[in-house]
Amino acid sequence: MNAPATPSDLSDLSDGADGTVFNGTVDLPRIRRAVREILIAVGEDPDREGLLETPDRVARMYAEIFSGLHVDPRVHLKRTFTQKHDEMVLVKDIEFSSMCEHHLLPFMGKAHLAYLPNGQVVGISKLARIVDMVARRPQVQERMTEELADLMMTELNARGCGVILEAAHTCMSIRGVHKPGAMTMTSAMRGAFLASATRAELMALIFSTRR
């Protein structure tokens, strides 16, 4: 069996076997071939009119929703500016959708990102940008939560940070255990947010104003 292709393998290639061009990071022709195989395996006819373009659509879709594998979210946290503000900064209700690595089905919900600045703050949109980037990978919710916390803590030189994700997993609703409405909550606390008072303040800011 061939070793899985890495981004650097693919970035050297300009054309796929069927003459189409790679986007530099994702092997689109390979995905097309695989989707065609899946259609045959489930008993479909990939040559019927409605399915003719499906392998290509799915390939382009995966290139989009897994684009976070080929980018470094730290770029968004490089530009900080001096601002006296010793209290918590929280951006809450950042909507995201990601892909469960066990079933390749979406999980989607909201991310809440908070940090305690250390003389420098970052543009608030950048916190939403790192959520978007990290979300576009196959993963489990716990890892996504931890990665966001580590990114903020390290890149912002923060005194502390807290990340809370709440998400619905379609692998738990449309199949398997069939529990639509179940929400999975995960949190990752670093530095000053490990103190119960700071953690409690964060929870109150996120959840107490909700109807």
Ligand SMILES: Nc1nc2c(ncn2[C@@H]2O[C@H](COP(=O)(O)OP(=O)(O)OP(=O)(O)O)[C@@H](O)[C@H]2O)c(=O)[nH]1
């Ligand atoms: N901890 C965690 N588990 C997840 C996440 N996404 C999916 N899962 C779970 O991953 C597990 C995979 O379990 P398996 O027994 O290997 O797979 P399965 O037979 O398809 O399991 P069922 O979903 O129970 O039908 C399931 O319990 C999923 O609910 C996630 O983000 N975090």
Ligand SMILES: [Zn+2]
């Ligand atoms: Zn799943």
